[in-house]
Amino acid sequence: MARSIDIDRRRKAVYGWLLLLPAGVLLSLFAFYPTVATFWSSLFSRGTRRRPSEFVGAENYAALFNDPTFWTVVQNNLLYTAVTIPLSIVIALVMALWANSRIPARSFVRTAYFTPTVLPMIAAANLWLFFYTPGLGVLDQIGRVFGFAPVNWLGQPDTALWAIIIVTVWKEAGFFMIFYLAALQTIPEDLREAADIEGASRWTYTRRIVLPLLMPTTLFVMVNAMINSVKLIDHLFILTKGGPSDASKLILYYIWEMAFAFFDAPRAAAMTMLVLLVLCVVAAIQFFLIDRRTHYQ
Amino acid sequence: MNYFAKLGLGLAGLMAATALAAPAVAQTQLTMYYPIAVGGPLTEVVDRIVADFEAENPDIKVNAIYSGNYDDTRVRALSALNSGEPAQLAVLFSIDAYDLIEQDIIAPFDEIVTDDEGRAWLDSFYPALMANSEIEGHIWGIPFQRSTIVAYYNKDKFRAAGLDPENPPSTWDEMVEAGKALTRDGTYGLMIPSTGYPYWMFQALAIQNGKELMSKDGLHTYFDDPAVIEALEFWRSLSVEHGIMPTGTVEWGTLRQAFLEGQTAMMWHTTGNLTAVKEAAGFDFGVSVLPGNVRPGSPTGGGNFYLFKDTTEEERAAALKLIRFMTAPEQAAAWSIATGYMGVSPASYETEALKAYTEAFPPALVARNQLDNAIAEFSTFETSRVRDGLNNAIQAVLTGTKDAPAALGEAQAAAERLLAPYR
Amino acid sequence: MSRLARHIEASGAILLALVWVSPLVFAFWAAFHTTSDAVNFNLTAPWTLDNFRTAWAGAPWLRYFLNTFLLVTVVLAGQFVLTTLAGFAFAQLRFPGRDVVFILVLMQLFILPEVLIVENYAMILRLGLFDTILGVGIPYMASAFGIFLMRQAFKSVPVELHEAARIEGCSLLGILWRVYVPLARPTYLAYALVSVSTHWNNFLWPLIVTNSTATRPLTVGLSIFGAPESGVDISVISAATMMTIAPLLVAFLLFQRQFVQAFLRAGIK
Numbered sequence: 001m002a003r004s005i006d007i008d009r010r011r012k013a014v015y016g017w018l019l020l021l022p023a024g025v026l027l028s029l030f031a032f033y034p035t036v037a038t039f040w041s042s043l044f045s046r047g048t049r050r051r052p053s054e055f056v057g058a059e060n061y062a063a064l065f066n067d068p069t070f071w072t073v074v075q076n077n078l079l080y081t082a083v084t085i086p087l088s089i090v091i092a093l094v095m096a097l098w099a100n101s102r103i104p105a106r107s108f109v110r111t112a113y114f115t116p117t118v119l120p121m122i123a124a125a126n127l128w129l130f131f132y133t134p135g136l137g138v139l140d141q142i143g144r145v146f147g148f149a150p151v152n153w154l155g156q157p158d159t160a161l162w163a164i165i166i167v168t169v170w171k172e173a174g175f176f177m178i179f180y181l182a183a184l185q186t187i188p189e190d191l192r193e194a195a196d197i198e199g200a201s202r203w204t205y206t207r208r209i210v211l212p213l214l215m216p217t218t219l220f221v222m223v224n225a226m227i228n229s230v231k232l233i234d235h236l237f238i239l240t241k242g243g244p245s246d247a248s249k250l251i252l253y254y255i256w257e258m259a260f261a262f263f264d265a266p267r268a269a270a271m272t273m274l275v276l277l278v279l280c281v282v283a284a285i286q287f288f289l290i291d292r293r294t295h296y297q
Numbered sequence: 298m299n300y301f302a303k304l305g306l307g308l309a310g311l312m313a314a315t316a317l318a319a320p321a322v323a324q325t326q327l328t329m330y331y332p333i334a335v336g337g338p339l340t341e342v343v344d345r346i347v348a349d350f351e352a353e354n355p356d357i358k359v360n361a362i363y364s365g366n367y368d369d370t371r372v373r374a375l376s377a378l379n380s381g382e383p384a385q386l387a388v389l390f391s392i393d394a395y396d397l398i399e400q401d402i403i404a405p406f407d408e409i410v411t412d413d414e415g416r417a418w419l420d421s422f423y424p425a426l427m428a429n430s431e432i433e434g435h436i437w438g439i440p441f442q443r444s445t446i447v448a449y450y451n452k453d454k455f456r457a458a459g460l461d462p463e464n465p466p467s468t469w470d471e472m473v474e475a476g477k478a479l480t481r482d483g484t485y486g487l488m489i490p491s492t493g494y495p496y497w498m499f500q501a502l503a504i505q506n507g508k509e510l511m512s513k514d515g516l517h518t519y520f521d522d523p524a525v526i527e528a529l530e531f532w533r534s535l536s537v538e539h540g541i542m543p544t545g546t547v548e549w550g551t552l553r554q555a556f557l558e559g560q561t562a563m564m565w566h567t568t569g570n571l572t573a574v575k576e577a578a579g580f581d582f583g584v585s586v587l588p589g590n591v592r593p594g595s596p597t598g599g600g601n602f603y604l605f606k607d608t609t610e611e612e613r614a615a616a617l618k619l620i621r622f623m624t625a626p627e628q629a630a631a632w633s634i635a636t637g638y639m640g641v642s643p644a645s646y647e648t649e650a651l652k653a654y655t656e657a658f659p660p661a662l663v664a665r666n667q668l669d670n671a672i673a674e675f676s677t678f679e680t681s682r683v684r685d686g687l688n689n690a691i692q693a694v695l696t697g698t699k700d701a702p703a704a705l706g707e708a709q710a711a712a713e714r715l716l717a718p719y720r
Numbered sequence: 721m722s723r724l725a726r727h728i729e730a731s732g733a734i735l736l737a738l739v740w741v742s743p744l745v746f747a748f749w750a751a752f753h754t755t756s757d758a759v760n761f762n763l764t765a766p767w768t769l770d771n772f773r774t775a776w777a778g779a780p781w782l783r784y785f786l787n788t789f790l791l792v793t794v795v796l797a798g799q800f801v802l803t804t805l806a807g808f809a810f811a812q813l814r815f816p817g818r819d820v821v822f823i824l825v826l827m828q829l830f831i832l833p834e835v836l837i838v839e840n841y842a843m844i845l846r847l848g849l850f851d852t853i854l855g856v857g858i859p860y861m862a863s864a865f866g867i868f869l870m871r872q873a874f875k876s877v878p879v880e881l882h883e884a885a886r887i888e889g890c891s892l893l894g895i896l897w898r899v900y901v902p903l904a905r906p907t908y909l910a911y912a913l914v915s916v917s918t919h920w921n922n923f924l925w926p927l928i929v930t931n932s933t934a935t936r937p938l939t940v941g942l943s944i945f946g947a948p949e950s951g952v953d954i955s956v957i958s959a960a961t962m963m964t965i966a967p968l969l970v971a972f973l974l975f976q977r978q979f980v981q982a983f984l985r986a987g988i989k
Binding site for chain 1: 725726729730732733734736737738740741742743744746747750759761801802803805806808809810813814815816817818821824825826827828829830831832833834835836837838839840841842843847858859861862864867892917920921922923924927928938939942943946954957958960961964965968969972973976980
């Protein structure tokens with residue numbers, strides 16, 4: 001019998017690998033190989049007519065660290081991350097609590113919260129352009145009613161990044177709300193009844209019972225938001241193009257610019273490696289800290 | 298027989314063939330990438346010109362691809378070349394020449410057009426418009442949609458402010474003066490756009506202040522020259538000191554709308570916007586050359602035709618034919634009327650169409666008249682990055698985050714770093 | 721709990737909802753008015769369809785719609801096949817190396833295709849897929865998220881059903897097709913919704929690998945149409961934006977319940 005079990009096992013292994021093959025090939029082509037290739041090409045100089053590409057070791061990284069724009073961009077992205085994540089999570093949570101409670105016009109409220117999620121970021125940016133345009137935009141028109149001077153939201157270093165952040169939060173919050181809604185609906189009604197009997201206030205109930213139960217969802221949403229804070233840059237193309245004077249430039253936009261506008265692929269590759277490194281850290285946190293406690297498995 | 302003689306023969310043969318009409322030649326396919334950087338539904342106009350060309354040349358098929366603004370188009374054209382997709386010619390920024398040469402992807406026209414007739418054609422354009430194309434002794438680009446910066450002003454507002462609408466400011470001082478008179482509740486006196494192409498507007502100010510931003514060979518920049526710093530301080534002073542321009546940056550894209558809505562009495566913008574303004578303005582407006590300080594002046598701007606290196610002889614001949622067609626006086630005149638861009642050769646202003654048009658609408662001549670004082674648009678090796686540094690410096694000063702000497706000093710240092718390997 | 725608090729809360733919820741839809745409402749309103757009326761907020765101004773005419777004439781929108789439609793279809797089809805096979809292998813087959821490979825797959829959740837644009841672009845050139853719909857879609861087909869999702873769904877299928885099918889003589893692929901796939905339908909639906917809305921909205925990657933009207937999806941077409949260099953005409957851009965989002969928005973509003981339910985039921989947590 002041991003023999004047939006052995007054959008069965010071997011057959012299963014063959015099947016298993018065969019089933020994984022198509023996905024494996026594509027993942028290798030578009031994730032693993034490019035990662036290695038990115039690292040490799042980050043070690044070479046850019047080839048031009050005068051000087052062909054040559055091995056330069058860490059020079060691209062050194063150049064990057066000496067590039068003040070790079071540090072501006074890193075700072076911008078840190079701020080972007082640090083603000084969009086908590087802000088969109090809190091708003092999403094509030095939205096979910098409201099959308100889950102018995103209020104009038106609940107379905108309208110739900111739809112309204114969720115709608116931005118289905119819009120392309122490019123379209124969203126166009127909508128917001130109408131808000132931000134100095135003098136002519138909706139914000140300034142409203143401001144005028146209250147006697148405020150027009151503000152150049154996208155044209156000032158102090159406000160440009162914030163304007164971008166607001167669009168991101170607007171786009172993200174409804175999406176995250178869905179996860180909270182899902183989690184809220186798994187909380188059994190008896191908990192709430194028990195709390196009522198105990199005479200706990202709604203606030204206490206929310207704080208002591210609901211929020212802890214939502215913790216795994218929050219962690220999941222947080223990781224998502226973190227990834228989004230790297231990849232959600234489409235609106236920059238419409239709203240600010242990273243300006244004024246790099247005040248709203250984010251790292252992925254800078255990578256794109258470096259590679260496709262300045263044609264410096266090696267420098268872009270070096271930046272990509274640094275981003276991947278950061279993402280790896282996030283991944284590690286996810287795997288070793290969060291997965292233990294969530295319902296992933 | 299050498300290469301060029303062959304090419305010349307081929308060209309002559311092609312021309313003879315078209316002269317005889319309906320040749321039984323296999324079709325040559327051309328792919329052309331082009332941008333439209335200013336207002337209006339101009340893709341239609343391009344499509345029409347291309348259709349006319351194809352009707353006249355049934356042996357050539359042109360695939361004209363609109364690809365967004367200048368930067369987008371450059372990326373698109375280069376991507377196509379990288380991927381081995383066909384691309385024989387493109388309309389790209391006149392200032393992209395250095396980058397394109399450096400990447401070794403364009404061919405100089407003077408090596409392709411070698412006969413006297415061809416040379417005469419190369420000489421038929423306004424010299425000021427050729428300035429950006431002449432690099433290292435070759436001619437790399439043929440002017441197509443070319444512009445200078447002009448001042449648009451709202452005559453109604455001039456009248457309301459007690460200014461002479463037929464006498465727009467011709468010096469910086471007059472401009473500030475007029476700006477103050479024109480600034481009132483809800484209206485600024487002047488807007489100079491500072492997103493999109495801030496370096497371009499700034500170049501005009503620097504020229505007017507008597508200093509050019511770069512050397513002719515594209516190897517040196519002069520951002521930290523006192524006259525240049527002064528020019529930027531002047532720009533900043535328009536908002537903080539004189540209060541005739543909004544603080545912060547002024548958006549290139551929405552500026553035309555702001556002018557049309559009466560948010561500003563004067564604006565500096567490309568002449569390429571002229572037709573769009575003419576069609577939408579609900580008030581009496583005028584166009585004038587830019588005011589001067591030490592001297593008058595404006596940089597040229599806009600797009601040139603480039604021919605890609607990796608093309609067959611037939612394709613080159615066909616591409617050249619297309620370029621000659623699109624820059625011929627009649628087409629140049631039609632293009633100028635449709636857009637506001639300049640006619641690229643003196644001959645185009647001699648055509649009936651443009652003569653009649655400029656007579657009825659004299660502002661259409663302003664850009665050309667300014668050519669006498671025009672200077673090549675800012676362009677160096679590593680143009681995009683050097684320019685980006687300058688743009689950032691300008692915006693940093695206009696938004697008050699840095700002072701002019703510091704910001705321009707940084708931009709100069711960055712440019713030095715980038716240009717050093719080329720010297 | 722007091723009545724007052726409840727009222728305040730309800731008004732808060734509705735106020736937030738109003739704020740949230742306002743960009744959409746303003747753009748909708750602007751799309752139907754002349755630019756001048758729109759930027760001056762002439763609330764009584766007459767409505768017009770001119771902006772839609774201008775916008776419609778300004779770009780080959782039908783072609784863009786078709787491209788986007790093809791793109792999301794190709795991506796979804798590829799994803800279904802690949803993630804089903806891989807998800808099944810991870811969920812139901814025990815074989816050496818599986819767990820290591822699974823970790824590798826999960827890594828892809830963090831090696832975002834967006835970040836690898838430079839090398840992925842080079843890869844697309846090498847494969848000769850530049851400026852093709854397949855080229856836009858292919859990097860997303862082996863989605864780690866999808867594989868993970870399918871694995872979870874297949875794991876919850878009772879072993880008895882698997883055994884029963886096996887005893888009836890079904891092959892492994894037959895079991896997958898007859899037992900697992902039907903049972904995972906809600907997951908497929910949810911995944912489809914997520915995938916379609918993601919790729920309908922995707923921008924950066926299509927921007928890089930498309931080069932012509934024949935492949936350009938809506939988002940890229942819209943961004944080129946609205947490039948601020950061409951002078952922003954707010955009403956026309958609003959009209960174009962409305963046109964491009966209309967199908968997805970209408971679909972969402974019609975099937976909203978299914979949409980949200982799909983998310984909830986499949987429990988993407």
